[in-house]
Structure formats: structure tokens, C-alpha cells
Amino acid sequence: MTGVNDNLAISIIVSAILYGTPLLFAGLGELFAERSGILNLGVEGMMLMGAVTAFWVSQKMDGPSWLVLLVAVVAGAAAGVVMSLIHAFVTITLRANQIVSGLTLTIFAGVVGLSSYLGVVANLGAQAGRHRFSDLNVFGLQNTPVLGPILFHESPLVYVSWLFVILSLLYLYRTRPGLYLRAVGESPQAADAMGVNVTRYRYVHTLLGGALAGVGGAMFTLQIATNWINGLTAGAGWIAIALVIFAFWRPELLMLGAYLFGASLGLGYDLQARGITAIPTEFWSALPFLLTIVALVLASVGSVRRRLGAPAALGVPYAREEG
Amino acid sequence: MIPLSVRFEPRERLSRWINIWVPAAAVLLALVVAGFVLLASGNNPITTYRQIVEAAFTQPGAFTQTLVSTTPLLFTGLAAAIAFRMRVWNIGAEGQLYAGSIAAAGVGLYLQHLPAPVVVIAMMASGAIAGSLWAAIPGALRAYFNTNEILTSLFLNYIADFLMYYLIFDSTSFWRDLTSASARVFPQGKYLPASGNWPALTLSSVVVPLGLVIAVVLAGLLWGTIRGTRYGFEMRVMGDAPRAAKHAGMNIRRKIVSIMLLSGAVAGLGGASQVGDFRHVLDPRGLEQAQFGYTGIVVAALARYNPISAIVAALGIGVLTNAGLALQGPNFPIGLTGTMEGILLFCVLGSEIFARYHIRIHRTVPVAALHTEATPGSDAPGAELAAVGGREQAS
Numbered sequence: 001m002t003g004v005n006d007n008l009a010i011s012i013i014v015s016a017i018l019y020g021t022p023l024l025f026a027g028l029g030e031l032f033a034e035r036s037g038i039l040n041l042g043v044e045g046m047m048l049m050g051a052v053t054a055f056w057v058s059q060k061m062d063g064p065s066w067l068v069l070l071v072a073v074v075a076g077a078a079a080g081v082v083m084s085l086i087h088a089f090v091t092i093t094l095r096a097n098q099i100v101s102g103l104t105l106t107i108f109a110g111v112v113g114l115s116s117y118l119g120v121v122a123n124l125g126a127q128a129g130r131h132r133f134s135d136l137n138v139f140g141l142q143n144t145p146v147l148g149p150i151l152f153h154e155s156p157l158v159y160v161s162w163l164f165v166i167l168s169l170l171y172l173y174r175t176r177p178g179l180y181l182r183a184v185g186e187s188p189q190a191a192d193a194m195g196v197n198v199t200r201y202r203y204v205h206t207l208l209g210g211a212l213a214g215v216g217g218a219m220f221t222l223q224i225a226t227n228w229i230n231g232l233t234a235g236a237g238w239i240a241i242a243l244v245i246f247a248f249w250r251p252e253l254l255m256l257g258a259y260l261f262g263a264s265l266g267l268g269y270d271l272q273a274r275g276i277t278a279i280p281t282e283f284w285s286a287l288p289f290l291l292t293i294v295a296l297v298l299a300s301v302g303s304v305r306r307r308l309g310a311p312a313a314l315g316v317p318y319a320r321e322e323g
Numbered sequence: 324m325i326p327l328s329v330r331f332e333p334r335e336r337l338s339r340w341i342n343i344w345v346p347a348a349a350v351l352l353a354l355v356v357a358g359f360v361l362l363a364s365g366n367n368p369i370t371t372y373r374q375i376v377e378a379a380f381t382q383p384g385a386f387t388q389t390l391v392s393t394t395p396l397l398f399t400g401l402a403a404a405i406a407f408r409m410r411v412w413n414i415g416a417e418g419q420l421y422a423g424s425i426a427a428a429g430v431g432l433y434l435q436h437l438p439a440p441v442v443v444i445a446m447m448a449s450g451a452i453a454g455s456l457w458a459a460i461p462g463a464l465r466a467y468f469n470t471n472e473i474l475t476s477l478f479l480n481y482i483a484d485f486l487m488y489y490l491i492f493d494s495t496s497f498w499r500d501l502t503s504a505s506a507r508v509f510p511q512g513k514y515l516p517a518s519g520n521w522p523a524l525t526l527s528s529v530v531v532p533l534g535l536v537i538a539v540v541l542a543g544l545l546w547g548t549i550r551g552t553r554y555g556f557e558m559r560v561m562g563d564a565p566r567a568a569k570h571a572g573m574n575i576r577r578k579i580v581s582i583m584l585l586s587g588a589v590a591g592l593g594g595a596s597q598v599g600d601f602r603h604v605l606d607p608r609g610l611e612q613a614q615f616g617y618t619g620i621v622v623a624a625l626a627r628y629n630p631i632s633a634i635v636a637a638l639g640i641g642v643l644t645n646a647g648l649a650l651q652g653p654n655f656p657i658g659l660t661g662t663m664e665g666i667l668l669f670c671v672l673g674s675e676i677f678a679r680y681h682i683r684i685h686r687t688v689p690v691a692a693l694h695t696e697a698t699p700g701s702d703a704p705g706a707e708l709a710a711v712g713g714r715e716q717a718s
Contacts, residue, residue: 002669041473086669099412099473104672107621108665112614121364163490186339230658235481259413282489289478293464302472319331 011270012263013150017158018224020262022047022216022233024161026240027254028168028245029212029245033084034244035172036205037185037313038091038221039098042105043213044237046083046306048115050217056122058131058221065131072131073157073218081207083109088206092199111231119228129226134156155215157219164212170250176291181205185311188318198318213237235289242292246299249311257295264288326593331680333599343346343677349674352562353667360662361470366654378649379642387530388649391601393641397538398593399619400626400633400640403543406586407620408628409562411579415461415476416590418483423484426453427607428498428512430599432605439518446519446595447537454591455584457483462583467567487607495715498605510610512605521599534596538681541589545630558582590616614661618644619655640664 026043033040040046054076061068087105090096100241110113119125135142141152172178180239183191184201192198220232238259247253334341358368377395378391399416406413427450434442458480465472490496492510500506500513524531561568561578569575593615602609622640626632647660666674 001395091671094673096675100407100620101672102666103414103617103620103667104624107617107661108669110661113658113661113665115654115658117364117662120653120656120658220371230614235478238477239600242471242478245471245474247619280489280493282485282493286482286485289481293475296474297464297468297470300464300468 008274010146012236012267015266015270016152016259016263017150018262019262019265020258021155021158021161022219022224022236023240023243023261024165024255024258025157025216025219026213026237027243027258028164028251029080029209029216030241030244031168031179031209031247031249031251031254032205032212033209034314035185035249035311036180036202036210037188037311037316037318038088038202038206039315040084040087040105040206040209041099041102042083042087042239043240044081044233044235045106045109045113045115045208046210046213047210047217047233047237048111048231049079049083049109051117051221051232052115052118052124052217052228053079053214053222053301054218055129056118058126058129059122059127059302063181068131069133069222071316071320072222077211077214078216080210080217084206084213085271087210088203091097091317092202092206095319098317106183106237118229119230124228125230126169127227129221130261131222132226138316150300155219157215157223165251165255172251173228174180182311185313187314188316192318192320202318213240216240238315239288239292242296246295248299261288261291264291264306331676332683333680334356334678336577343597345674345678346671349670350667352674353663353670356670357663360659360666369712370425371650371655374650374655375642375646377384378646384528385527385645389638389641389645390531390535391567392530392645392648393613393637394532394538394600395593395613396618396622396640397535397634397637399590399615400622400637401404401538401542401545401619401630402586402590402593402616403623404626404628404630404633405549405589406557406582407623408549409558409582410565410580411462411465411582411586412473413458413461413476413583413586414473414620415458415479415616416619417588417614418476418480419457419587419590420594420597420616421452421459421480421483421487421610422587423591423592424598425483425490425498425590426450427598428515429593431515432497432513435516435518435574439520440517443521443533443599446521446593446599450591450593450595452589452591453481454587454589454594457591458583458587459580462580465583466579467650480534484607484611487605487610489609491605510657514539515598515603519599520603520642521596532596532600534600537592537596539634541592542630542634545589549630555613590619618664621668624668652688678715 005175026047030040030043050285054072058072061071083105086108087101090101091098107113136151136159137153138154138159141151142148144152147236170178172182179203180191180194180196181201183194184196184198188198191201207288216236217233220236221228240258241259243254243261247257264287268281268287271279271284358372361368361371374434378385380386383515399420400420402416403413427446430444430593431446432451434445439447455620458476459481461470461472464470465476476524491512495501497511500511505511521533523533524536547555549558557568557578560571561573561575565575594610597610597615598605618640621631622636625636625639643660643663647657649659
């Protein structure tokens with residue numbers, strides 16, 4: 001790979017997609033949960049559980065690499081589902097405060113919690129990864145100038161994420177369940193009156209959120225890092241939650257946002273790899289968080305927010321007899 | 324499907340007993356659930372629980388160590404409790420504590436030749452101010468731009484963390500030790516001389532750090548403020564009935580900023596105590612691994628945002644944290660601490676509904692009839708049956 005495709009701009013776009021994809025998966029998941037009215041601040045914890053579970057499975061299982069990786073991703077998604085089930089039960093059925101429950105989930109599953117514990121119990125920290133997603137060469141076009149490395153030479157997970165964005169758009173805006181989902185998030189009373197099972201919609205979409213966060217986490221251990229480091233998502237779950245806000249709860253904008261923040265995550269690595277070290281690493285590490293704050297402020301400036309706001313019932317428990 | 328439906332009926336009055344036995348049952352349940360986690364990882368829960376108690380209370384010097392773990396958690400727990408009480412979600416105690424540590428270490432080093440009491444007080448003041456300023460950012464953004472303070476305060480934790488690392492590991496800053504032999508191999512902060520080491524009380528064999536005394540006094544003051552002052556009254560109204568507060572003409576923006584400043588000051592003071600009472604140096608790795616700010620959220624939630632209860636909750640979590648440090652090793656890896664905290668908090672959170680509602684389990688009426696008659700929010704008998712089980716069958 002030399003010549004036209006070996007320049008900083010293309011390498012930034014490629015790494016934006018690589019680092020942006022876990023944000024995209026986790027953000028899509030959070031988008032569905034929030035569209036149903038459930039705020040889940042446990043994304044970071046769910047991602048870490050997905051990451052550690054997927055890595056564990058990929059290390060233990062024997063078989064052709066593609067099968068091992070497939071099973072590992074599914075296991076990561078399942079771990080995310082189990083975590084989100086706790087949040088769903090506590091907030092939907094037991095009507096506890098969603099903010100506190102989500103934070104609890106991140107503490108329970110996070111860097112000093114269950115994911116760290118599993119990593120120690122299975123002795124994963126000391127192991128080099130056995131399997132890694134390799135980039136596909138779609139239609140043999142990977143060396144096409146400019147577009148090759150961006151569109152035709154990506155991880156299978158990237159193509160899956162593109163598919164999910166399209167499916168999400170169709171689901172939300174072109175199907176009846178998607179319409180009901182939006183109704184549940186805007187006005188559960190009205191949705192209930194239409195005969196929509198509010199509780200079921202909230203459970204299903206919170207669990208879907210957990211599954212996608214688990215997949216996002218799995219991408220860290222099966223693609224980006226290919227080993228297990230305690231707390232390796234390093235705040236990606238929180239950025240995913242912020243992305244949902246400044247994507248105004250819309251999948252297509254979420255994709256754009258995920259790649260922008262993926263770029264800011266990847267930029268530091270790229271510049272260092274090219275020997276540009278005039279600016280300290282801590283600055284590059286802090287940059288995505290700084291940008292996220294700026295973007296949140298811009299997204300929350302009055303007029304914009306009023307037009308394209310959050311689901312009206314976000315964070316409010318629904319108790320039918322209370323009307 | 325079993326033809327049963329679960330119904331929640333609000334309790335007409337809250338009895339004192341309900342508020343004691345429900346949390347007690349939740350803690351018991353948490354011990355049982357955590358016991359299964361221990362069993363699954365090949366430990367005998369009874370043995371582990373006994374070890375936790377021994378490491379916290381009975382071994383020589385154990386209680387002193389428990390208080391070392393409790394002190395920062397009481398600061399961060401109070402910081403979270405007063406903000407959360409007003410539904411201002413300050414998740415930034417972690418970063419505010421870092422900011423307090425940076426400031427207190429800097430001031431302690433800079434003023435080291437002054438008399439000790441001056442240095443100690445200057446460290447406290449600078450820690451509180453730095454924490455306050457760090458919290459003012461998300462506070463002002465929430466108050467004036469309606470920006471979600473959960474996320475901004477949280478992201479500022481990461482930024483403060485990177486700042487600490489920069490000061491010690493990646494620059495030749497004032498905080499960094501550039502002279503000693505070990506510092507040439509492993510970057511570390513400058514240690515404060517004796518003038519910056521806070522005095523401690525010794526009661527028989529137990530050492531009570533000055534920070535803990537301050538935190539307990541603060542807990543009392545904050546409790547008194549919430550219960551007995553106009554400011555506290557307005558705070559409670561805004562927490563319990565934000566709409567009423569608005570109609571009553573309270574200045575909500577100013578309240579939000581002031582509560583963030585107060586919350587940040589408490590967390591920052593905790594950071595100063597880390598430097599003055601315990602570490603005597605700016606220690607990025609140690610502070611980051613300790614996760615005091617996040618654990619403070621557990622303390623605050625367990626205490627239901629009551630500053631006095633926070634003392635008990637901080638002690639309880641202090642026992643667990645201390646056990647995590649004392650028993651550290653293959654049988655009790657550090658991840659178990661957060662896992663057990665999470666289980667405990669989920670049980671307590673989930674149990675609150677049992678204190679607020681009667682739970683009644685009924686046989687359901689034939690579902691088809693119910694579905695057509697039920698009107699949400701009405702007083703029709705069918706609507707009362709709205710509940711998890713019944714609804715699932717209805718659709």
C-alpha cells in the first residue's frame with residue numbers, strides 16, 4: 001500500500017472509521033433505549049463486559065477463525081444483554097431512578113467491577129489474542145485510489161455497522177413497531193391507549209441497547225486492541241451517550257458524529273506513529289472529551305434543542321395506574 | 324402463562340419500620356447474591372466475609388486503615404449527596420477531587436517554609452477552591468445553556484486525570500520531582516515536607532485523620548443547612564418539585580451554580596485531604612485507581628442523599644474498600660470491590676419500591692375483557708390491574 005493511498009488524510013479517515021465504529025454500535029444501542037424512554041448510563045460497563053466476554057470466548061474456543069470471532073461477538077452481545085437486563089428490571093419494573101441505576105451499572109461492571117474481576121479470574125490480562133478480525137477486500141477494490149481503503153477495505157464489523165444504520169433508519173421511520181417505539185418515548189400514555197405494550201417496548205429496546213454496547217465492546221478486544229486491558233474502553237461508552245444527544249436521537253447523524261469522534265481518538269495515534277510528538281500525548285487523549293463538551297454545549301443551545309429535542313418521556317418511569 | 328398480575332398500590336403512610344426493614348432486607352439480599360459470586364469464583368463466602376470484618380475491625384491497626392478508606396469516600400459521598408438531592412447530577416467528584424489534589428499539592432509545596440498551620444489551612448482553601456472551579460464549568464453550562472451536566476462533569480474527570488498525568492509524567496512541572504535518584508527512573512511528584520502533613524488525632528490505638536474530622540463536621544453542617552435554612556428549604560423544593568420552585572420565583576440558575584460550587588468544594592477538600600493526610604504528594608496513578616469520586620456516588624445513593632446517613636454509608640463502603648486492599652490477591656481481586664458495591668446498590672435501589680408501595684398479587688380477570696374496558700389513568704376497576712404480568716398477556 002504505497003502511493004496515493006498512503007497519506008495522512010486517508011489514514012485519518014480510516015482510523016476515524018475504525019475507532020468510530022464501537023461508538024456507533026454503542027450509540028445506536030443507547031439511541032434505541034432512549035427512544036423508548038429509558039436512559040441507560042451503564043454503556044461503559046456494558047461495553048467492558050462485552051469486551052471481556054468476547055475476548056474470553058475467542059481465547060477458549062477452537063475452530064475456524066471466522067466462526068470463533070462470530071461466536072465471540074455474539075457472546076459479547078449476550079453479556080451486554082444480561083447487564084442491560086439488570087438496568088431494565090430495576091428501572092422499568094421496580095421504577096428506580098434511571099440515572100442512579102445506570103451509574104450503578106457502570107460501577108458494577110466497570111474498571112473496578114465485574115469486567116475487571118472476570119479478567120483476573122480467567123487470567124486474560126496476560127494473554128495475547130489468538131483471533132482478530134481482518135479487513136476484507138471487497139470486490140478486490142482495496143487499492144482503488146482514495147475510495148479503496150475507505151470503502152472496500154474495512155473490518156466485517158464496519159460493514160455490519162453500516163447495515164445496522166440503514167436498518168435502524170428503516171425501522172424507526174418506515175415500520176409500525178418503529179412508530180410505536182417513538183410513541184412510547186414521547187408519550188407512553190398515548191401509546192398505551194393505542195394498545196402498545198409500553199413495558200415490553202421498553203424492555204426490548206433496553207436489551208437491544210445492551211446487545212449493541214456489547215458488540216461495541218467486543219470490537220475493542222477483537223479488532224482494535226486484540227488483547228484484554230482492564231478498562232480498555234477508556235470512556236468510549238460515555239462518548240457514545242453524548243453522541244446520541246448531539247445526533248438529536250437520529251441514526252444517520254449518530255454515524256457522522258461517531259466518525260468525527262473516532263477521528264479525534266485516532267488522530268493522536270496517527271501523529272505519534274508518524275513521529276510528530278510536539279504536543280504531549282495527554283492532550284490528544286483529552287481532546288475527544290474536550291470536543292464532546294463543546295459539541296454538547298452547541299447541541300444544547302436553546303433554539304436547536306427546542307426543535308429537535310429528546311424523547312419527551314426520557315427518564316420518566318411509566319406507571320399506568322398513575323396515568 | 325400463570326394468570327397472575329402484580330399490582331403496586333402506593334402506601335398511604337410511610338411507617339418508620341418500613342424504612343428500616345426494607346433497606347436491611349436489601350443489604351441481606353446483597354450479601355446473599357454477592358455470596359454466590361464468591362462461590363462461583365471458588366471462595367467460601369462465610370470465610371471471605373469473616374476476613375472482611377477482620378481486615379476492617381479486629382486486626383491490629385485495621386480500624387485505622389478503615390478510616391483511611393472512609394475519609395475520601397465521605398467527602399465524595401457528601402459532594403454527590405448534596406447535588407443529587409437537588410437533582411443536579413454532579414458525576415464529577417472524581418475530577419474535582421483531582422483538581423483539589425493538584426491545587427493543594429502545589430500550594431503545600433510553594434508555601435512549605437511558612438508555619439505548618441498556615442500551610443495546612445492554605446492547602447484546604449486551595450483544594451476547596453480548585454474543586455469548586457472545576458465544578459463551576461458543568462454547573463454554569465447546565466444553568467445557562469441547559470447542557471447535560473452528567474456528561475460534562477464526567478468528561479471533566481477524564482480531562483483532570485490527563486492533566487495530573489501530564490504534570491507528573493510528561494512535563495517538568497513544579498509538581499514533579501526532578502532531583503531524587505528514584506525519580507530519574509520512575510517519574511513521581513515532589514513530596515511535601517512536614518509543614519504540609521496534616522496533624523491527626525490518636526484515640527487509644529486508632530488514628531483519626533484530620534480530614535475525617537472535617538468531613539464529619541461538614542456532614543453535620545450540610546444536614547443542618549438542608550433542614551434548617553432558607554437555602555436548604557429552596558434546595559429541597561427544587562429537588563422534590565422543580566415546577567413549584569419555578570412558580571415560586573426561585574432563581575434556579577443561581578441555585579444550580581451554587582450547589583455545584585458547594586459540591587465541588589467538598590470534593591476538592593477531599594483531594595486536599597488525600598495530599599495532606601495520606602499521600603503527601605500528587606499521585607496520579609493512586610488517585611485514578613482509587614476511583615473515590617465514582618464510589619462516592621455509591622455512598623450518596625446508599626445514604627439516600629442524607630448527609631448524616633452518608634457517614635454510615637461511607638464507613639460501610641470504607642470497610643469494603645479496605646478489605647479490597649487488605650485481601651488483594653487471587654482470592655479477592657480488586658474487581659470484586661466494585662462488583663459487591665454494585666450488587667449492594669442495585670438491591671437497595673430495587674427495594675425502594677417495596678417501601679413506597681404495597682405489592683399485591685392477583686389472579687387476573689379474563690384478559691380480553693380487561694383490555695377493552697381498561698382506560699389508562701381512569702378509576703375503572705380494570706385500570707387498577709395495570710401491571711407487568713397483566714399487560715404482557717393483554718397484547
